[in-house]
Amino acid sequence: MNKVITISREFGSGGREFGRRLAEELGFDYYDKEIISEIAKKTSMSEEFIKEVTDKKPHNLFPITFGHTFIYIDNYYPLHQANDIYIEQNNIIKEMAQRSNCIIIGRCADYILEDKDPFRIFVYADMESKVKRCKERAPEGENLNDKELRKKINSVNKGRAQYYEYYTGRNWGDKLNYDLCINTTNANIKELVEVVAKLFK
Amino acid sequence: MNKVITISREFGSGGREFGRRLAEELGFDYYDKEIISEIAKKTSMSEEFIKEVTDKKPHNLFPITFGHTFIYIDNYYPLHQANDIYIEQNNIIKEMAQRSNCIIIGRCADYILEDKDPFRIFVYADMESKVKRCKERAPEGENLNDKELRKKINSVNKGRAQYYEYYTGRNWGDKLNYDLCINTTNANIKELVEVVAKLFK
Numbered sequence: 001m002n003k004v005i006t007i008s009r010e011f012g013s014g015g016r017e018f019g020r021r022l023a024e025e026l027g028f029d030y031y032d033k034e035i036i037s038e039i040a041k042k043t044s045m046s047e048e049f050i051k052e053v054t055d056k057k058p059h060n061l062f063p064i065t066f067g068h069t070f071i072y073i074d075n076y077y078p079l080h081q082a083n084d085i086y087i088e089q090n091n092i093i094k095e096m097a098q099r100s101n102c103i104i105i106g107r108c109a110d111y112i113l114e115d116k117d118p119f120r121i122f123v124y125a126d127m128e129s130k131v132k133r134c135k136e137r138a139p140e141g142e143n144l145n146d147k148e149l150r151k152k153i154n155s156v157n158k159g160r161a162q163y164y165e166y167y168t169g170r171n172w173g174d175k176l177n178y179d180l181c182i183n184t185t186n187a188n189i190k191e192l193v194e195v196v197a198k199l200f201k
Numbered sequence: 202m203n204k205v206i207t208i209s210r211e212f213g214s215g216g217r218e219f220g221r222r223l224a225e226e227l228g229f230d231y232y233d234k235e236i237i238s239e240i241a242k243k244t245s246m247s248e249e250f251i252k253e254v255t256d257k258k259p260h261n262l263f264p265i266t267f268g269h270t271f272i273y274i275d276n277y278y279p280l281h282q283a284n285d286i287y288i289e290q291n292n293i294i295k296e297m298a299q300r301s302n303c304i305i306i307g308r309c310a311d312y313i314l315e316d317k318d319p320f321r322i323f324v325y326a327d328m329e330s331k332v333k334r335c336k337e338r339a340p341e342g343e344n345l346n347d348k349e350l351r352k353k354i355n356s357v358n359k360g361r362a363q364y365y366e367y368y369t370g371r372n373w374g375d376k377l378n379y380d381l382c383i384n385t386t387n388a389n390i391k392e393l394v395e396v397v398a399k400l401f402k
Contacts, residue, residue, distance in 0.1 A: 176386075
């Protein structure tokens with residue numbers, strides 16, 4: 001049976017870099033945005049839309065009425081689309097785990113693959129460290145101050161928590177859902193990966 | 202500088218066995234009940250009393266009055282004694298960390314040694330696994346059923362949490378206070394230690 005490592009991570013904790021480097025170090029396949037691309041191919045939805053849907057809790061599209069006019073809330077999408085995407089994501093993640101030794105980032109993979117007994121890692125850090133990391137890796141043109149970054153970090157992580165809780169019924173980040181929780185506060189991810197990789201060799 | 206690993210652990214998680222075996226595997230000194238014995242020597246209090254005091258949150262000894270009679274609540278002890286013990290514990294743990302590479306179990310060592318940057322581990326497990334472990338290792342003559350064991354486990358862990366929070370102002374078991382959190386649910390501690398020891402070699 002293939003070895004599968006799932007990595008859930010707080011935004012800003014360096015969990016994605018951790019996963020990518022760990023996959024390189026172990027010679028495992030690495031799935032992150034690839035999952036979005038595969039869902040897009042299979043559903044004919046845009047990657048952007050799928051990314052948005054899988055980044056937060058789905059909402060029912062309740063139209064609001066003003067007098068005789070229906071108004072749909074901006075940025076909301078119908079629940080059934082979110083559920084279709086989740087089902088597709090479910091199939092794709094199971095196929096990936098079947099294919100080869102791999103590391104899968106986020107997307108409820110720890111829950112979806114539960115019967116395959118993956119090794120489940122949660123990567124986290126303190127707020128100061130997350131702000132620092134976000135600053136160092138800010139996308140071109142983004143120039144948020146510390147307060148704005150804290151707000152963004154909290155918002156992204158809240159979305160991840162709600163999405164996870166909606167589909168799994170579990171608390172995102174609750175230690176009991178993971179085999180190992182790794183604190184990256186003040187850590188050099190490259191050095192950390194060299195050490196953690198030993199666990200799998 | 203000596204390498205110091207602190208291990209906080211949920212009652213029933215096998216954290217003590219994990220620590221003892223890890224110390225053996227790494228050739229580190231191991232401090233657990235030894236801390237109580239040293240405090241007893243230095244304070245001339247009994248080991249039993251010290252163990253009781255360091256197992257839960259200290260209380261002020263408020264006498265309750267019934268009419269003209271003072272009544273002291275049973276099992277409570279004066280706050281100043283608890284604080285004397287904490288201060289002695291503090292000194293002893295610092296001496297131990299100074300002496301050699303070592304593993305220290307519980308007793309707020311992660312907080313007390315903070316400026317020495319110890320590697321801080323938290324060991325935990327799900328309730329079913331904790332009940333199973335407690336049954337396997339029940340002291341002679343103890344014959345609790347599952348419900349009673351769950352109650353005991355919750356009570357011991359509540360005491361540990363309150364003691365830790367009282368002296369450190371932090372939440373016991375909060376991931377952010379540890380470098381690594383290890384889930385021992387369904388794990389064989391001996392095998393787990395062989396793997397985790399690689400991190401320190």
